[in-house]
Amino acid sequence: MEDKLQQIQKSYQNKIASSKTLKELDEIFIALFGKNGEIDQQSSQFSTLPKDELKIVGPFFNQVKQKLEKAIDNRRQAIREETYNDLENETFDINEGEIKKRTGHIHPLTATDHNNFEVLNIPENHPARDLWDTLYINSELKTPNSKLLLRTHTSNSQIRALKNNKPPIRLMNIGRCFRYEQVDSRHEHTFEQFEIIYVDKGVSMANLQFLSEYFLKNIFGEDIKARLKPKYYPFVEPGVGVDGLCIFCKGAGCKVCGGIGWLELAGAGMIHPNVLKNGGIDPSIYSGIAWGFGPARMAMIKYGIEDIRLFNSGDLKFAEKF
Numbered sequence: 511m512e513d514k515l516q517q518i519q520k521s522y523q524n525k526i527a528s529s530k531t532l533k534e535l536d537e538i539f540i541a542l543f544g545k546n547g548e549i550d551q552q553s554s555q556f557s558t559l560p561k562d563e564l565k566i567v568g569p570f571f572n573q574v575k576q577k578l579e580k581a582i583d584n585r586r587q588a589i590r591e592e593t594y595n596d597l598e599n600e601t602f603d604i605n606e607g608e609i610k611k612r613t614g615h616i617h618p619l620t621a622t623d624h625n626n627f628e629v630l631n632i633p634e635n636h637p638a639r640d641l642w643d644t645l646y647i648n649s650e651l652k653t654p655n656s657k658l659l660l661r662t663h664t665s666n667s668q669i670r671a672l673k674n675n676k677p678p679i680r681l682m683n684i685g686r687c688f689r690y691e692q693v694d695s696r697h698e699h700t701f702e703q704f705e706i707i708y709v710d711k712g713v714s715m716a717n718l719q720f721l722s723e724y725f726l727k728n729i730f731g732e733d734i735k736a737r738l739k740p741k742y743y744p745f746v747e748p749g750v751g752v753d754g755l756c757i758f759c760k761g762a763g764c765k766v767c768g769g770i771g772w773l774e775l776a777g778a779g780m781i782h783p784n785v786l787k788n789g790g791i792d793p794s795i796y797s798g799i800a801w802g803f804g805p806a807r808m809a810m811i812k813y814g815i816e817d818i819r820l821f822n823s824g825d826l827k828f829a830e831k832f
């Protein structure tokens with residue numbers, strides 16, 4: 511039996527030394543130490559040996575077993591190190607990759623009081639200003655007629671759009687807005703809005719109804735319906751809230767829509783004649799419609815996100831879900 515053990519030791523030490531991968535080593539380990547492996551087969555013969563011989567074979571058997579175990583451990587470590595070395599040699603020059611050049615620009619965070627309120631038919635000291643909890647900025651930059659503020663909505667873009675273009679005007683504009691909000695799961699101090707403007711001859715509430723539904727169908731699917739309900743905004747007349755049929759309960763009323771069956775998704779209306787005039791457009795010839803949507807609100811509904819604060823949380827676990 512000693513001969514047999516010696517033979518096993520020799521042949522397996524060679525196999526271990528010439529193994530190249532951890533997988534090969536695992537196979538060797540099983541062939542040796544697994545059930546019915548070489549070692550198992552030898553120890554199962556102990557009961558047939560005379561006691562004297564067992565006294566000699568026993569310790570030798572243990573020695574061979576330990577040596578082979580150690581040889582496997584050492585080789586395993588060596589293979590790991592070789593793999594790490596290979597990885598280290600696999601260097602690449604990060605500068606070789608092509609990175610698109612981008613030119614940065616200043617974020618249009620601030621707008622003036624003038625565009626945010628004044629020309630949108632909301633004069634100074636008018637109580638309608640209270641509809642927006644505004645963050646004003648103490649700054650040397652303010653001009654005599656206009657205070658600096660963080661814009662509360664994207665409607666301030668309307669006036670630029672009207673001044674810089676001739677009808678027909680069809681325009682969409684997205685941007686970041688800020689409000690002095692009591693933050694909770696549905697209100698953020700920093701959020702996006704997009705503004706849609708359509709000015710031409712003969713534009714009417716019928717266009718507003720049709721286009722609202724057309725737009726919502728493209729985002730939420732064919733089943734959604736839009737309804738307009740009266741709502742006050744100083745820069746539109748008439749002003750409306752655009753509701754979408756609740757996509758969760760299809761109008762039956764549920765927790766998400768507060769039992770109403772509809773969810774308010776936008777403010778909108780016919781652009782007020784004073785705003786058109788402020789933008790240099792004659793309201794006796796042209797009329798216009800405008801919407802202000804909150805993309806966070808829409809994403810919350812579309813993806814079932816319960817807390818608006820997650821959007822700006824910087825939490826990768828959240829961001830990577832999309």
Ligand code: DAH
Nearest residue numbers: 663665777778779800801802
């Ligand atoms: N700017 C409004 C808000 O943030 C939303 C809004 C209402 C936008 C009516 C519009 C509009 O363009 O016509 O509350």
